Amino acid sequence: MSKSFKSGFVALIGRPNVGKSTLMNNLIGQKIAITSSKPQTTRNRIQTVYTGDEGQVIFLDTPGIHKAKNKLGDYMVNVAESTLKDVDVICWLVEPTTFIGAGERHIAEVLSRSKTPVFLIINKIDTVKPEKLLEVIAAYKDILEFAEIIPVSALKGTNTSDVLSSIFKYFEEGPMYFDEDTITDQPERQITAELIREKALRNLDDEIPHGIAVVIERMKERRSGRGKDSHNIIDIDATIICERNSHKGIVIGKGGAMLKKIGSEARRDIEMMVGCKVNLKLWVKVRESWRDSDIFIKNYGYDKNKIEL
16 A cells, blocks of 8 residues: 555535436446436435545445425435534535525535535536536635535546545545445445335336335345356345335336336346346335334334434
8 A cells, every 4th residue: 555545535415416426426436326317316325435546535425405304304414414524525516507596505504614625516517508617616606615616527427537636635644444345335235225216216207206215125145057057146025115005006007017117127237236147026015104204214224323424
């Protein structure tokens, strides 16, 4: 390890659907966090690791900061805001617009109380003209003092290397917290559940995905076939939880078509992650108003007692 090896923690924060997960996946070079066009896709803090010659960056992708409407929403906002306590750099992602709404102003107020360097990451610059970008920078410069302002397109990878190089400028020499092959601390079961939820988010109507959770009931590897034809296969049983009987029918679809589509798309991503064949079976259950139940929220992987870093 180099004598000048640097390391530290970086929080990615912002309003829902600004591209935090897409940026993180781009920076580490591998898909860990799920993405979709729907807000509040990320519910838990997701920790990923970038290791290069210069050092190691531990990214903390957080749920979008929003006005909570239920206990799950409260949990997500607490996760996002508590992540700011013990990091070395905060990257605040915004969209390239001069309109600074109440949500952005709330985030600016939260950040104004922090002594941690804040980067303004203006994402989705591929959607606006350069002159518009200058107006966006001018608008945001008035509401907070930023250590760096970096325009990027997380989707296309534009200027994302500038984010990494700038982060290391604010890091001090430190240890390698994770071995160089580590990409995330997320268990495979959790990533598997999130990949299934991503496909549901992308395929279902807008009002349904917010009330969906995914629980992995079983995930077990075995050998299949004989001799040269033998290979590893992972059997996965998963349950999609929804809040209403009417939603259950939509998730399943006519003749089971929607559930089959969700399962087929999820299986392909899971196989890429685990590196072998996957036998995925999906079920759908109804748990009315689970997002306002402390017990169900905890059982489905959103434990408020595990928020602290």
